[in-house]
Amino acid sequence: MSGTVDRWTTALRRAWKDGTAWPWCLAVIAAACGYAVATVFHPGYLSPDSNTQLGQALGDEPVNDWHPPVMALAWRILIRITGDFSSMAATQAAMLWGTLWVLARLVWKRTGSRGLSLAVLAVGFAPHIMNFTGVVWKDVHLAYALLAVFAIALTVRDLPRERFRARWALLALGLLFLAYAALVRKNAIPATIPVFALLVLAAWPAPGRRRWLAATGVFVAVVAGGSAAVNVATAPLATRVYAVIPVDDLVHVLTPDQVRAAAEQAGADADLRDRMVAAAVTCQKRHITSDGYLQCFPQRRPFDVTYLDRRADVVVRMWTQQMPKHWKGYAEYRARVFTKLLFQSNQTFWNGSHVNAGARLHPEVPKQPLNDTLRFALQNYVTGFARDLPMLFQGWFWLAVSLVLVLRRRWAGPYTRELRLLGASSLLYILAYLPTAPESNYRYVYWPALSGTVALALVATAFVARRRAAAGGTAGEPDASPTVPSAGRAPEAVPAGPREDTGAVV
Structure with a gap:
């Protein structure tokens, strides 16, 4: 032994x-x-x-x-x-x-x-x-x-x-x-x-x-x-969540009156038109500068994830009809949101105990x-x-x-x-x-x-x-490895498969 x-x-x-x-x-x-x-x-x-x-x-x-x-x-x-x-x-x-x-x-x-x-x-x-x-x-x-x-x-x-x-x-x-x-x-x-x-x-x-x-x-x-x-x-279930982005642009770039006119021009139903106008008013009144669909758009409880799926085509049509006319306001708004993302950090730590308003943690949690x-x-x-x-x-x-x-x-x-x-x-x-x-x-x-x-x-x-x-010593000394050569030489690369390692740039 x-x-x-x-x-x-x-x-x-x-x-x-x-x-x-x-x-x-x-x-x-x-x-x-x-x-x-x-x-x-x-x-x-x-x-x-x-x-x-x-x-x-x-x-x-x-x-x-x-x-x-x-x-x-x-x-x-x-x-x-x-x-x-x-x-x-x-x-x-x-x-x-x-x-x-x-x-x-x-x-x-x-x-x-x-x-x-x-x-x-x-x-x-x-x-x-x-x-x-x-x-x-x-x-x-x-x-x-x-x-x-x-x-x-x-x-x-x-x-x-x-x-x-x-x-x-x-x-x-x-x-x-x-x-x-x-x-x-x-x-x-x-x-x-x-x-x-x-x-x-x-x-x-x-x-x-x-x-x-x-x-x-x-x-x-x-x-x-x-x-x-x-x-x-x-x-x-299909939600076509991408429609959230044009909603955000529309309610922040256009005035409430312009949102109403844009909805009517695009053929929106009365419910979507009224909610879009209400979202524009709420964001303006509460000085909410982004995330208009979740922060300003009137929502029913429980949250209906399929609401936009039934109206995404109309929302996109509103966006394509209006943003070219208001391109300057659109560029300014997007620059504002993007610079805030770059320079104002938010939620650097998440404590794991919050849920959306009106919701609750799953019973298993x-x-x-x-x-x-x-x-x-x-x-x-x-x-x-x-x-x-x-x-x-x-x-x-x-x-x-x-x-x-x-x-x-x-x-x-x-x-x-x-x-x-x-x-x-x-x-x-x-x-x-x-x-x-x-x-x-x-x-x-x-x-x-x-x-x-x-x-x-x-x-x-x-x-x-x-x-x-x-400096004259091996890269690994005193932690020497079999892949490291003797003192005074740069460490050699391990076999690099089917090519020589030249450090070439694409």
Whole structure:
């Protein structure tokens, strides 16, 4: 027995010294951190949106497409597997920390530095990232799905050519995550395009036109097929929620008299006409500058999600008839809402106990009350940083980070092209809110904040590794790894699959 223990001890010491045990240590650390975060948020912080979707997932109310049916379906599957609605928040924490572990492992392989790999893992504890980890929101699902695709693409990029099955399995997984991102947020399509390109370039470093067309066709087919499958499984009520945007524009750009005339010209029924006029009057009287349909539009109780579905064509016709005549007012209004989104952060912390007026938390939720001690500790942590470093919670900062990522032609380290595409995804996602933002809410820039933070962490680790190498020591010393050469030389990249890593720019 003593000899067996000695052999195990020797093997463990050797694995620690040569670095082969460190990725597993990172996995243990990531699992512990994810469990701790999930414990803080248990059983999950619910917003009015997620409170509604919980009822849909449990079958207590019909699914509708006001909120993504794919998210209700995913939650339903998790509940059937685990028997507990808290499994969704736990899955979110597992997704984030699992993805960060993949990225930290890649940094370890590239630099051989335990400290730098831990720095990437620590992104999960950043206040502007951790604040929503356990909030069941479609914005969080979008962010974590896209980040997972990014990590998968970097992994595929570094796989040797002979790992054929692993490469295609990872690419298929990345495609599924990307399709989920496209389905879980209606305005996510612009953000998915650069991430899709990143996935394709990980498979083929220089794809020709045919490969681009074939890959695009497969992606479109997967998204369309996924949407059809979700519709079959959930049979969602149609709401045509997109009509909320023209309602918002009309009641804020036009005067109440102009709204009345526009409704009559477009052939609106008396009920829609009167509600539109009332919404314009209410917004004007109460100085409500956005989100007119939910804040000003007269609603019956319970809330009728199908009201706009029956009148969306008329609302759109009103918009197309009036906005060209009032283009200046429209541009001014949209600029006002967009700048508020960029410069006035809102809801940097969500405490998980609020629902819409006239609604109530699902009966299952009070059975597992939130831990108030942990909730207030998290709130103090997040709001303290929001006070001292407000730019972390504001859209303008992450818009600036996205622009820098896109415009800089070369970054330290091997991921120049990938970082530019990640920045492009964030940039397109933010700009997509210019004509559509309903209000100022930090969750609308959560994906740019997450992707920007990860990108900055990767840039910083590459810069530190290069400085260490230039200073004459190995990047990983004293945390040496078998992938790190002797002192005085820059660390070599691991095999990068089917191409040489040149850091070339798209």
